[in-house]
Amino acid sequence: MTCKDRPQVLLIIFTILSCSLTASATVSEANALLKWKSTFTNQTRSSKLSSWVNPNSFCTTWYGVSCVRDSVVRLNLTNTGIEGTFQDFPFSSLPNLTYVDLSMNRFSGTIPLQFGQFPKLIYFDLSINQLVGEIPRELGNLSNLETLHLVENKLNGSIPSEIGLLTKVQEIALYDNLLTGPIPSSFGNLTKLANLYLFINTLSGPIPPEIGNLPNLKELCLDRNHLTGQIPASFGNLKNVTLLNMFENRLTGEIPLEIGNMTNLDTLSLHTNNLTGSIPSTLGNLKSLAILHLYANKLNGSIPKELGDMESMIDLEISENKLTGPVPNSFGKLSKLEWLFLRDNQLSGPIPPGIANSSALTVLQLDTNNFTGVLPDTICSGGKLENLTLDDNHLEGTIPKSLRDCKTLIRARFKGNSFSGDISEAFGEYPNLNFIDLSNNKFHGEISPRWEKSRKLVAFIATNNNITGPIPPEIWNMTQVSQLDLSSNRISGELPESISRLNRLSKLQLNANRLSGRIPSGIRLLATLEYLDLSSNSFSFEIPATLDSLPRLYYMNLSRNELDQNIPMALTKLSQLQTLDLSHNQLDGEIPSQFSSLQNLETLDLSHNNLSGPIPESFRDLLALTHIDISHNNLSGPIPDTTAFRNAARDSLEGNRGLCGNTTQGLNPCPMSSSGKKKSNKDRNLIIYILVPIAGAIIILSVCAGIFICFRKRKPQIEENSDSESAETLSIFSFDGKVRYQEIIKATGEFDSKHLIGTGGCGKVYKAKLSTVTMAVKKLNETTDEEISKPAVKQDFLNEIRALTEIRHRNVVKLFGFCSHRRNTFLVYEYMERGSLRKVLSNNEEAQILDWSRRIKVVKGVAHALSYMHHDRSPPIVHRDITSGNILLDGDYEAKISDFGTAKLLKPDSSNWSAVAGTYGYVAPGIFFFLPR
Numbered sequence: 001m002t003c004k005d006r007p008q009v010l011l012i013i014f015t016i017l018s019c020s021l022t023a024s025a026t027v028s029e030a031n032a033l034l035k036w037k038s039t040f041t042n043q044t045r046s047s048k049l050s051s052w053v054n055p056n057s058f059c060t061t062w063y064g065v066s067c068v069r070d071s072v073v074r075l076n077l078t079n080t081g082i083e084g085t086f087q088d089f090p091f092s093s094l095p096n097l098t099y100v101d102l103s104m105n106r107f108s109g110t111i112p113l114q115f116g117q118f119p120k121l122i123y124f125d126l127s128i129n130q131l132v133g134e135i136p137r138e139l140g141n142l143s144n145l146e147t148l149h150l151v152e153n154k155l156n157g158s159i160p161s162e163i164g165l166l167t168k169v170q171e172i173a174l175y176d177n178l179l180t181g182p183i184p185s186s187f188g189n190l191t192k193l194a195n196l197y198l199f200i201n202t203l204s205g206p207i208p209p210e211i212g213n214l215p216n217l218k219e220l221c222l223d224r225n226h227l228t229g230q231i232p233a234s235f236g237n238l239k240n241v242t243l244l245n246m247f248e249n250r251l252t253g254e255i256p257l258e259i260g261n262m263t264n265l266d267t268l269s270l271h272t273n274n275l276t277g278s279i280p281s282t283l284g285n286l287k288s289l290a291i292l293h294l295y296a297n298k299l300n301g302s303i304p305k306e307l308g309d310m311e312s313m314i315d316l317e318i319s320e321n322k323l324t325g326p327v328p329n330s331f332g333k334l335s336k337l338e339w340l341f342l343r344d345n346q347l348s349g350p351i352p353p354g355i356a357n358s359s360a361l362t363v364l365q366l367d368t369n370n371f372t373g374v375l376p377d378t379i380c381s382g383g384k385l386e387n388l389t390l391d392d393n394h395l396e397g398t399i400p401k402s403l404r405d406c407k408t409l410i411r412a413r414f415k416g417n418s419f420s421g422d423i424s425e426a427f428g429e430y431p432n433l434n435f436i437d438l439s440n441n442k443f444h445g446e447i448s449p450r451w452e453k454s455r456k457l458v459a460f461i462a463t464n465n466n467i468t469g470p471i472p473p474e475i476w477n478m479t480q481v482s483q484l485d486l487s488s489n490r491i492s493g494e495l496p497e498s499i500s501r502l503n504r505l506s507k508l509q510l511n512a513n514r515l516s517g518r519i520p521s522g523i524r525l526l527a528t529l530e531y532l533d534l535s536s537n538s539f540s541f542e543i544p545a546t547l548d549s550l551p552r553l554y555y556m557n558l559s560r561n562e563l564d565q566n567i568p569m570a571l572t573k574l575s576q577l578q579t580l581d582l583s584h585n586q587l588d589g590e591i592p593s594q595f596s597s598l599q600n601l602e603t604l605d606l607s608h609n610n611l612s613g614p615i616p617e618s619f620r621d622l623l624a625l626t627h628i629d630i631s632h633n634n635l636s637g638p639i640p641d642t643t644a645f646r647n648a649a650r651d652s653l654e655g656n657r658g659l660c661g662n663t664t665q666g667l668n669p670c671p672m673s674s675s676g677k678k679k680s681n682k683d684r685n686l687i688i689y690i691l692v693p694i695a696g697a698i699i700i701l702s703v704c705a706g707i708f709i710c711f712r713k714r715k716p717q718i719e720e721n722s723d724s725e726s727a728e729t730l731s732i733f734s735f736d737g738k739v740r741y742q743e744i745i746k747a748t749g750e751f752d753s754k755h756l757i758g759t760g761g762c763g764k765v766y767k768a769k770l771s772t773v774t775m776a777v778k779k780l781n782e783t784t785d786e787e788i789s790k791p792a793v794k795q796d797f798l799n800e801i802r803a804l805t806e807i808r809h810r811n812v813v814k815l816f817g818f819c820s821h822r823r824n825t826f827l828v829y830e831y832m833e834r835g836s837l838r839k840v841l842s843n844n845e846e847a848q849i850l851d852w853s854r855r856i857k858v859v860k861g862v863a864h865a866l867s868y869m870h871h872d873r874s875p876p877i878v879h880r881d882i883t884s885g886n887i888l889l890d891g892d893y894e895a896k897i898s899d900f901g902t903a904k905l906l907k908p909d910s911s912n913w914s915a916v917a918g919t920y921g922y923v924a925p926g927i928f929f930f931l932p933r
Helices: 006-037 049-051 055-061 113-117 137-141 162-166 184-189 210-213 235-238 257-261 281-285 306-309 329-333 450-454 473-478 498-500 521-525 571-574 595-597 617-621 676-712 743-748 782-788 791-804 838-844 846-847 852-871
Strands: 063-070 070-077 099-101 107-111 123-125 131-133 148-150 171-173 196-197 200-203 217-220 225-227 243-245 268-270 291-293 301-302 315-317 322-325 337-339 345-349 363-365 372-374 387-389 392-396 411-413 419-422 436-437 442-445 459-461 467-469 483-486 490-494 507-509 514-515 531-533 539-540 554-556 561-563 578-579 587-589 602-605 611-614 627-629 634-638 658-660 756-759 763-769 774-780 814-819 827-829 885-888 896-897 904-906
Touching: 006 070, 055 063, 113 137, 123 896, 137 162, 162 184, 162 281, 200 578, 235 257, 257 281, 306 329, 392 450, 392 885, 442 896, 450 473, 473 498, 498 521, 595 617, 743 774, 791 852, 838 846, 838 885, 852 896
Parallel strands: 070 099, 099 123, 107 131, 123 148, 148 171, 171 196, 196 217, 200 225, 217 243, 243 268, 268 291, 291 315, 301 322, 315 337, 322 345, 337 363, 345 372, 363 387, 372 392, 387 411, 392 419, 411 436, 419 442, 436 459, 442 467, 459 483, 467 490, 483 507, 490 514, 507 531, 514 539, 531 554, 539 561, 554 578, 561 587, 578 602, 587 611, 602 627, 611 634, 634 658
Antiparallel strands: 063 070, 756 763, 763 774, 774 827, 814 827, 885 896
């Protein structure tokens, strides 16, 4: 080799060594990633990571991995279904990372501080995972970082002030976490910051005025925190901001005049704070502002006329303040306005005609003010008005023609004014209307049959007017109506049997009218009826005996009529009834002893009738009864020793000459001599001495006979056998045939773990495959079982279960029955083939099968169930634990809510939560926590 050839040789050797070193580094990075992947708990189910196999081709074939010069620079594993932690992340093996997106997975644990050791990192996103702990202050070392996303985790603690060192950062998103403490003032150093999203946390303290010094800021969202203090006047410097959200905080003070300098604003939302003072007139300078939300504050003074200069305004909401004075005529210039909310203020004067000049106006809410005068004829001139609320003002006159022809109307409220005119002519035909309230006005005349053409009308309320004449027969064709309230008018005539066509009716109020004749028996077909008030009319004859077929009825008032004959036994079968008022009629006979079956009855008024005989002793079983009025009848004998009677006022018992009991309530003492008392005690003791042994022998013989029949003849039993005082209670249930305790035990292998399909806080769920059906069996934990074994709790448990087995809803898991046995207490309910939504979503293959159409179906199913519990029941049921684990799917991906262990009853007229109960609405087959009633 000559000297001339030596440089070429050295170059070849150097190239070979460089390639060898590069190949070694490449394999090292690949192996480091493979080692991290091996820690994923579901790595075998992640199809996207199945390409992570060959280390020699990881830069070209591996999913989510991008390289430059054979070194990893981008790692994008968003939405790959990974379950794991960052404990073994290859920090030191990936020195060239510039882009990391691990969002939308199921990473848990904390964010390691080593993530602050990537000096080249530009993009960092760990959003939508299950991360906990604090944000590492070491992230402040990422001097080249432009994007930081940590949203929708469970991060806590305060935001480190070191984030203010990220001088190149353009977007910070930390929303929907559990962050506390103040917003660091060091954020004022982030001069390149364009978007700052800190909403849905628990941040506190004042808003740093330094944020007003960020020249490039465009979107600032600090809403839904606990921020206090005033809005900084320095915000007037934010000339480029288009979105400013600070609603649902605890901000005080006045809205700064300087806000009017933010000329690029298109959205300003400050609602639900404690802001005071007047609305700044400088807001009129915001020509680009399309959304202004100032509602739910304490703003006062008049509405500045300059707000009419906001020519781009679409949504203007300044309700729920203390604003006074008139609505400015300048509002007529808001030609693009779609939503105008001025409700719940102290505004006065007439409604300006120009308020509805916008051809796009769809919602106009002016209720709860002091408006006077007539409704402008232009109120629906734009032809798009859908929602109009005028409640509780001082408006008068007739309904303008433009509103009579407003075909787009969906919801209208006129109550609490002085509107007048013939109601048959005041309103037109509304094909889209679903709610109208005309109550507390001065409408007269008869109800128009044209209302039948409002085919979507669900609620028709016209109480407290001067309406006369009969109810037109066309009304009974409105089968979609769920609420009909025509009370406190002068309506006459009889109710026809065709009332039964209103098969969706839940609330019927015809009280305080002049209706007469019989109460139609067709009411029995209103299976969804919950509230019935026919009081203060002239109904006569007997109460229909067919009213027992109203399973949801919780309120019935038939008082102040001319009803006669006995109280029908049918009323004692209305198991949901809470209030029953039959007072001021001509009812006679005795009070049925079967009233004891009304376990939910709270108020009972039988006063001012001709009832006779004793008060049934069974009234002692009405544990929910709190108010009783039996005055002015012909009742006799002692009053029951119950809370309701002990607390009854004197006037609720008076007018019954034969009643005896507590002298403080104006009653004569019940006669009983001392000798008679002694004799009675002796007789009672003698009876006990005789009957107890006999009863014991009968029970033993019955048990033996039952065991002989059950095991010798092997005939399944479907009747309930229980002894409330026995520790060996066996309650057997039925499902499409006869199912016995032994069959459940056999099907679950005596609750063998191989049949286990789920574990909850109060028990374990087993799959029981019987000869004709597969069921899910939830066996209670011993602690829960012991609690239910207590006599008082046990009776509640049995009552709740009996009610639950009769409830139906397609989107709630059905309870078939229960067993309370000395060895095992369990619930048996519908088996859902696909398990929980959480399980399906955690499996990559099953999650792909659950496509968008099926997911929409799941959402609709859950919505139907929640709507039923919240709106179709009274009192409503609140589940309080809706999670993907409590949503089960059947074979057709039909969603059903399960596990109501934390469900609560919410009484509409109470600020308190009532105890868990299964006698209202639907309480699904979870484990019940028994609380004091």
